[in-house]
Amino acid sequence: MDNISKLIEKFSQFPGVGGRQAKRFVYFLLSQDKNYAQALSTIILQLSDSVTKCSHCFRFFLSSSIDASVCNICASANTDKTLLMIVAKDVDLENMQKSNTFNGRYFILNGLMSIASKKDSVGLRTTELVREIKRAIEEDNLQEIIFAFTVNPEGDNTKMFIKQLLQPLIEKHKIKITTLGRGLSTGTELEYSDSNTLKSALQNRE
Numbered sequence: 001m002d003n004i005s006k007l008i009e010k011f012s013q014f015p016g017v018g019g020r021q022a023k024r025f026v027y028f029l030l031s032q033d034k035n036y037a038q039a040l041s042t043i044i045l046q047l048s049d050s051v052t053k054c055s056h057c058f059r060f061f062l063s064s065s066i067d068a069s070v071c072n073i074c075a076s077a078n079t080d081k082t083l084l085m086i087v088a089k090d091v092d093l094e095n096m097q098k099s100n101t102f103n104g105r106y107f108i109l110n111g112l113m114s115i116a117s118k119k120d121s122v123g124l125r126t127t128e129l130v131r132e133i134k135r136a137i138e139e140d141n142l143q144e145i146i147f148a149f150t151v152n153p154e155g156d157n158t159k160m161f162i163k164q165l166l167q168p169l170i171e172k173h174k175i176k177i178t179t180l181g182r183g184l185s186t187g188t189e190l191e192y193s194d195s196n197t198l199k200s201a202l203q204n205r206e
Contacts, residue, residue, distance in 0.1 A: 004030075056132060058108045058125060059093055073097070073105065080104045081140035084133070086162065087148045088112050088155075096148065104146075107132055112154040113161055124158075126165060133166065137173050144176040151180075 001009075004026055011022035029037055052063040054071035061071040073079055083104025087093050093106045110125050136142040147162070149155030163170075163177065170177060 056135075057093075057106045058110070058128065059106065060090055078103070081136065082143040083146065084136060084142055084144070085146040085148050086129070088150065088158070092148065104144075105136070105140075109158070109162075112149060113158040115153040115157050126162070129162070130165065130169070133169055137169070137175075142173070142175060144178060145170075147177070147179045149180075 007026045007029075008019065008022045011017055011025045012019050014022070017025075029040075050062060051060050052068055053060055054074055055069045056074040057071060059071050059073070080103045083102075084107060085096065085102060085104055086107045086109055087096065088109050088111055090108055093108060096102055096106075107129055108125070109129065111123055113124065133142065133145070145166070147159045149158055159179065166177075169175065
């Protein structure tokens with residue numbers, strides 16, 4: 001396989017990028033001068049040195065804080081640590097933050113479950129979620145868990161699976177479980193929802 005084909009294959013592995021779009025990316029890079037490609041490769045290589053993953057919520061963040069293991073949301077005294085919102089991916093968290101409608105903590109599950117199998121939880125941070133909720137109960141007096149998944153079969157399947165997984169903790173500690181309300185229509189991705197929609201969905205959670 002030549003280098004063009006190899007790079008097309010790499011770009012095709014990006015979320016939402018098909019073969020045709022991946023090919024456009026490659027030919028765009030080829031049309032630029034070498035300085036552009038070198039600058040891009042340098043930024044990519046430096047990502048792992050400047051960005052880290054929060055040990056609580058698993059959000060990627062710039063590791064410039066004193067405690068490089070915890071992001072600014074989890075560490076902030078202004079964050080309501082009695083509230084925990086579970087989202088599927090990083091961009092869902094970022095979009096919710098931009099809406100300025102939620103002041104609690106987050107947990108990034110790393111995807112949704114396929115409706116093909118209720119046991120298809122490979123890649124999801126289920127073990128880490130249980131561990132984090134236990135810690136939040138003991139240290140932060142966790143009171144409410146909010147499911148913030150895309151309103152589709154995969155989102156519903158994931159919510160059912162996680163609720164069953166957490167049921168012993170929920171019952172023992174009397175934690176409230178809610179889901180984003182009707183502000184989100186069926187099939188709507190959190191990633192692309194506007195601030196007013198997210199605000200309505202959060203206010204009408206049930």
